[in-house]
Amino acid sequence: MMDTAAETKSNPSLGKDREMGEGGASAEAQRDGSTPVSAMRRLWAATTYEPLFLLHSIAFYATMTMTESLISDKSCLVTLGKPEEICRDLYNHPHDAIEVQQVASKYQGIVPLAESFVSVFLLLYIGPFSDRYGRKPFLYLSLAMRTLNVLILFFASAFIYSPIELTVVCTSALCSGTRSDH
Known part of the structure; x- marks a missing residue:
């Protein structure tokens, strides 16, 4: 043995x-x-705030760019009903480009308004809860909501002919209350 x-x-x-x-x-x-x-x-105890802020900032600025592009595309294709050939090449169609910019700017003006409205309402509740439970749960919540926002933007771009109002309101109202850059 x-x-x-x-x-x-x-x-x-x-x-x-x-x-x-x-x-x-x-x-x-x-x-x-x-x-x-x-x-x-x-893992929860070892996580510091800095990586969470970094992840949130990257996600925020990426979705901001995606949202602006999506609003322009949907303004041209859905709201104005322009053909795809014109919408993809607005540089060579200046009159159509001006019309698309006017419609897109209206929707891009709605986004901050919707975000501010929801933020003001939620801040009344998030402040006392963060005093009690700390900032970490709300940072994680913010990342989860931002991830959901990316998924909504993905589906909104996959279904490009869906109403622009639904895309703008869903994405702006969804993530506005948990933004860390306010």
């Missing part, structure tokens, strides 16, 4: 198998009480 230390030395995977407890959890994880919930708690 071989010594278990020599056996483990010749085949390291045997040592790992012996360390595994019931349900596949390692002995070390069982000793320190590590569960998926406690691992998430450690």
